[in-house]
Amino acid sequence: MSEWTTIARPYAQAAFDYAVENKSVAHWQEMLVFAAEVASNDTIEALLTGSLAAEKLAEIFNGVCGEQLDQEGQNLVMILAENRRLQALPDISLLFNQLKAEFEKEIDVDITSAVKLNKKQQTSLSKSLETRLARKVKLNCSVDPDLIAGVLIKAGDTVIDGSLRSKLNRLSDALQA
Template sequence: MSRGSVVAKRYAKALFQAANDKGLVAETESQLKLVVDVVESSAELRAFLSAPNITLETKKQTLIQAFGAEASPIVLGTINLLIERGREGELASVLAAYLQVAGEALGRADAHVTSSKPLSADEQAKLADKFGALLGKTVRVTNSVNPELLGGLTVRIGDTLYDGSLKGKLERLDKTLQTAAI
């Protein structure tokens, strides 16, 4: 585990504990996701946050003005702490770790499904039910499209990859045939 992910997990655990104590786990998740999405989509904002010639107070005040109405004091406090400690670049890692920590505590898992075409809401719900029964958790599905899969889909839940894609099946068949020929 890299040092950055260990640090991000510590911040995420502390944030989760604070949010859980106040009963704001879901709200904190959506607010943190909003902040990360805005920061990740703006090269200017990332440059502003990482600029060494801008004071910490200026950075913190700017973020409070930008997100004060949308983010709770818990989220803003975590972001301020990251800035104070020079870890503003870990914001996306903190979100990923928060999703994992919250998911473990709440019996929830996130499934990242890659398919050759967009999945309908009904197909996503069926996948969530199927993997939820397999894992004994509530599963949330996010879908991305990759036309190179040819057909089928891949599902990543945590560190586990379920490959039901046509491309993956063809690659496994090719390996089997190559080892059988030797």
């Protein structure tokens, strides 16, 4: 996350609360992802750091976004422009996505294994993790032959290291102690 995260947090929370209240979470997510991409564009980013008046900056930004933003999305852009915080849009989008995942009880889980996992193994891991984490699990699988064998699982702040490399390192440390 960037330096804008602290500034972005209340805007993301307000947008999320509004989206939940109006049953438009998916729509808000789409708008924020698009606006974040626009804000990350090199040309637009140069405008955001410039000295344009807030109204003009919001007008240009909303013009670029076009029909991708509804009236509420355009209002958010205007508020961010008035407070010189349009650069926080990528972080607002990221935090909004995290709030959505928490609301929907979903979690992204990164699984690194020594060999490619087949569908049966992925399904088994997914069911076990859903039980342990009490959430819907979305697996992101990758392969790292340096693990030798086993898996490394990262789910938010939780890390489960069942790799042979890790076990060998612990054994080595114990023998040296």
